[in-house]
Amino acid sequence: MKVGFIGLGAMGYPLAGHLAKKYETLVWNRTFAKAEAHAREFGSRAVELPELAQVEILFTCLPTSLEVDQLAQRLLPYLRPGTLWVDHTSGEPELAQKTARMLQEKGVSYLDACLSGGVAGALQARATVMAGGAAEDFARAKPVMEAYAAKIVHVGPLGSGHAVKAVNNALLAVNLWALSEGMVALVKQGVNAGLALEVINASSGRSNVSENLFGQRVISREFPNTFALGLLAKDLGICAKVLEAAATPAPMLRQVREFFEIAKREVGATEVDHTAVAKLLEKWAGLEIK
Template sequence: MGKSVAFLGLGAMGHPMACNLSKAGYEVKVWNRTASRAEEFAAACGGEAVGLEEAAGAAVIFSCMPTSSEVEELVSRTFEHLSRGAVWVDCTSGDPQTSRRIASRLAEAGVEFLDAPVSGGTDGAAAGTLTFMVGGSEAAFEQVKPVLEAMGKKIVHVGPVGSGHALKAVNNTLLAVNLWAAGEGLAALVKQGVDPRVALEVINASSGRSNATENLIPQRVVTRAWPNTFKLGLLAKDVGIGMKVLDGADLPAPLLRLTHEVYQMARREVGPDADHAEALKLIERWAGVEIA
């Protein structure tokens, strides 16, 4: 695989991911809907800010957008400028069904598509330690794996096109379950007179621990710091995609479906632009206490 790659979408995740590609020696052509962000990237990380047509000519094209519909729009806008034999790698937390449609469209141009969402947050993106869950052909996966290794620590081929996005949606739905369940439990303990820090110390040495109790709640909720690294609206969107995965599997899944309902409620009540951990503010409002 050559050293020239394109990266479309320089948001909270895309910017540090593309920067790590540049640091690894790849000739990175970047595009962003707000052109000034691409120019800022080029000044800070190297590479070149380009138009969509030029970006479309790269051998490997990365996209990292808020939703799959925006990726589908980019495919339509760049279709006539794509190079046969190229690989399009979508790191969006996207929708499996849309990904399969995109893959079919790109195949008409002789371009392989991989859905390759990531886990690890903005810290992992900056450190180059992300986990990639990749759907698509094994041949295309092996072709781009060395490029992915510039941005991630664990690179896993998980199945055909759409399976990466399906796994990401289920993973984030489980994140939502763990975060909400821990919030309910801690709010109840606070009302019983238990310091949440003490409760977390015990829980994190016991069987109830999770990433939510070990990291999210101590760093964001108890401290009231609320660093906004992953918006509540995006988590609610991912849980919604998780519901489509359940529908496709014809599973009742009552717990996960209830989780979808409560996060839609939190999105409305707390606001889509709040950090995802701020969903617990709704639990606090109901309980009349702060987990602090």
């Protein structure tokens, strides 16, 4: 089988590497030197964009759904009927549906198959995939995605993958904001942040944020930028659209989105890690969490 991968960022680069170990893999990246480096490292083949129309399954992993749609428009004249497009972008359900309708006119199927697990999950081939689309398209893509994913779930019709990912990341934001609030208060009271976190992680308040992010990034003051604050703010915006479409009550998720929009302006967007949102609360409180 011949597959293609577009978007060799922090997640896409290792994912395409896992594919190249099992399948003939063509790669393309906006910065073409990165595709060439990938070919040298993993044995994939760096190609010009039209050549990706040769593949049976085409994977994309880009920053936004708009970029996926623009790319689909560029590739449309070259795509062949029967191609399956699997989009790993954390994107927008409505725009993904629009892109899918355009591709369907050429006989190309589409799955929105968002990822979770972060860069570590991608490197270790233990990503989680939440896919929306037709059951037969999911069945066709799943064995290939097993090259880099440990959990692959068909969550519903087209657009569902993006919706689940947006809500998932909104919950990440809620946990991060709430823990930051609590830790600021504890430090203000003279509590050692590291010891407080140790107790929380052995108690009912623990979460992925407390166990795997807060100590290693916030208390350490390292804030390694593996997932930018602006990207999490973007996902919260997508979640807001999901909530609006559902017309369901969600005061907490809407409020947390506002906090992250403020943090994006005051702390930074692309140049800082999402855990740096804690710096906004530190600024308001006049202290550091340590």
